[in-house]
Amino acid sequence: MGQAIAFYVIAAVILGFAVLVVTTRDTVHSVLFLVLDFLGVAALYVLLHAPFLAAIQILVYAGGIVVLYLFVVMLVNLKRPPEAHSDPHRRGKLGFWLAGAVLAELAAITALSAKLPPTAPLPAAAMPVVGNTEQVGWLLYTSYLIPFEIASMLLLVAMIGAIVLAKREL
Amino acid sequence: MRYIWLIPLLPGIGAAVNGLLGIRYFSKRTAGMVACAMMTAALGVSLFAFWQLLELPGDARAFDVTIAQWIPSIPLATNTGIGDFAVTWGFRIDPLSGMMILIITGIGTLIHVYSTSYMADEPRGGVARFFCYLNLFCFFMLMLVLGNNFLVMFVGWEGVGLCSYLLIGYWYEKKSAGDAGKKAFITNRVGDWAFVLGVFLIYYTFGTLDFRAVQNAASVMPIETAHFGVLSFICLFLFIGATGKSAQIPLYVWLPDAMEGPTPVSALIHAATMVTSGIYMIGRNAVLFTHAPQVMMIVAIVGVLTALMAASIGLVQYDIKKVLAYSTVSQLGYMFTAVGVGAFSAGAFHLMTHAFFKALLFLGSGSVIHAMAGEQDMRKMGGLKKYMPVTFVTMMIGTLAIAGIFPFAGFFSKDEILFRAFLFNKLIWVLAVAAALMTAFYMARLMFMTFYTSYRGPAWESGHGHGAAAPAIAPAEHARDTRLAAAHGAVHPADTLAHGHAAKHDHELSHGPAAQADDDHGGGHGHGPWHGPHESPTPMTFPLMALAVGAIVAGFVGIPGALGGSNEIERFLEPSFTPSHVERSAGELRPNDVVAGSDLEHGKPAAGEVKALEHEGGAVEESGEHVSRAEELGLMALSLFIAISGIMLARKFYVTSPEISTDLAERFAGAHTVLSNKYYVDELYDATVIAGTFAAGDGLWAVDRNVVDGAVNGSGWITVIAAWLSGLTDRAVVDGAVNLVARIVQESSLAWRRIQTGLVQNYALLMLFGIFAFVSVYLFVR
């Protein structure tokens, strides 16, 4: 029962702040709502028995990425309202309603799937470690070592790319 | 003898010096001196070499000198596989070429001396040019006779043709001279073509071009009596080559026209040397020809017909040089008759004696022309005996020699030929005797018309006191005065004016309108006032006298056995006409391995076969021995009688009762006209060969214009039309297809490009559509 209450509260926080993020006029506010939204997601991870992910969510998202957004927002010194010009061909409304249709469909699919018998647990191969963080680490450094290294290369490339793009002149 | 290559080289140097320096810088005297000096030096070397040759034993008289490799070994196909084509600059002296070089350098030297005076009135550069050509001619002629292979001989062969052309056209301002030169050159070319074919065939058959190797190889081949084999073809081609160079039927037409050249040229080239190179060449290849008796027969027939025909034309000619020209053709015909009947040494003997007396006659006629200020028509001469006694006497000797009067040179050689022809074939003998009668007649006619009867030439103006008496001056005195004038330069008033005047004039004046107005051959006397016929200066009379001596004594080397002689010339020359001496001299200087190799190859069988060949080749001679001495003496007496009767006939016609000749001419007008027009051979050639060539040219031009051009234009039109159609297709079909595709793309793109709005969110919307589609599929199809 407590778990259900926690879920609904957290879900409300997440969805609420998400709506605020996409609707707020002020960009800075939007970024701040995003931080709160991420924190809600982190809490949801704890609820799902993934404390390591929750920690990463806070560290990387709320701590790193959002700061990046804030810096950009401050660097972009707007002289006029950012959304003053609107192209009539953009068809934002169509997108909105289409998104709504997709949501309806997804909800229908989920609801229909719920009637199916629950899937049996499918644990990974036995690991010599216990604890969430250890197990994730074990997987990362054994089966998923190569993707992990590739991800590190991706981050390196992204870093260099960001520097190159953001630099005033090469 | 090691230095025989110097003999051609010396005149060659002279030609180079005169040609490169002389025309620009030398005085007339220097140019003449250079040329004469070179010729004299060549004569000296020749005499020395000949003396050394005589020192050798009779059957080893052959010597080869190779000075350089010319064409290095080239693999070239022969009929027995791949041969080794290599040619050297090799020279060879043997009795035949020894005799030839003596004739060429000896008579050549005399004619050079003569020319220094004869050409004295030419402009300075012209004299050097003349001597350059003359020396060059001697160079090539000596190379022709000294070469030890066909290719060196061919170099000389072509070279003398070139020099002949240059010298005939020496007065190139005159169209007739230029035309005559071209005629000679082109006619010779026909013969040279055949000669080259013969040489090709020789290489193809024998794999070598060396005379000795070819003779050795040929001597072991069977005699082609019944069939017309490869040797016969070789000999036929060589003989056609000889007819071109030696003016035989059908290629003799150039020689009379060649008289357009200066008289010394006629004497040297067109009487003594070049025209005899055909005889020499056949003699050189006597072994080949004895293996082709059918070709020998052709040679004899062509020779005797030429002799008869040319002599008959000579009967009615009035131009003094034309008479001599036809006489030369006729005498060459005799020589071919001789080699045709197998009497090679008799032919060569006649070649030698003819060289003397015909050069003498030409130089004499040159002297007459000189005296008559360039007049060549005998009808305008007459009675010149008292004006130019030296010329008269020497020419008379020459005439007696050519007519065949007993102790003179022509008697022995001609009689030898007639005798051998008699043994060979009676018909040929009859024709040859008829030609001999005509020879005596026309030569006597020439002499009587020129030197006897009364003077018929133009009157000469009487200028100074001394000159006015010119006709009255005793001939001897006049001659002496002339010599004085020539010696001192300016004593005789007539000569002073005549020579001095022209000498002062430059080229244009001496060759300009004056020469044409007088129809002058450039003798030089036409330019100043002319003071009547007179004896020529010493440089001209000396060669006449020297040659006259030659014309008397040259025959003594060939006194036949019937008259108590031993016919030395025949014994001397015989080794050149047989292959027997060949391998004996094989040990001599022979740097050329190729030729030596082929010699060794053929040497062995040759030794055996040679005797058999000698046997066969000498068959005629042996049968000759069967004729009794009385018969031989009878034939001699007959020919002597014929010669004398010819002379007497001419005397009756032209001296005692001249009306007979005109009467005869009228009575046999048809025959006379035919003869006067030289049997219309020139016209025949004009009508056939030349007109044919022109017609063929016109025809080809018409073909070119109509067919070829038509084809070209037609294909052009076809191309144009095809291009037009192609263009149409291109535009309509290809372009249409391309444009259609482009049009479709363009039209359809009008609709589709609207997707490309550039707005990011439109692209995101499309993605969302995709998601929507997939999710819908998952939801509804599942």
Place this chain on the structure above:
Amino acid sequence: MITTTHYQLLSAALFIIGVAGVMVRRNIIIIFMSIELILNAVNINLIAFSDSLQNEVGQVFAIFVIAVAAAEAAVGLGIILAFYRNKETINIDEMNLMKW
């Protein structure tokens, strides 16, 4: 009882909110933040199934997603800065040069 279905529905809702933000907003920074929301929705899904299947591989994938999100944010924000420097705007409707 909260089942995986609930988490899925939450994830779908968050996803669609992000998509709607991408579709509707013209401020490119907010669009980027909407994309972050979409990625978080994916992560929620992954973690939910990881939990229900007792399998930590889902969490590993979530970590990769976070790495990609970080790289995307870095590069994307660099592009925004460069673009802003040239055009003095962050309005996505004015970024329409990539067309015919």
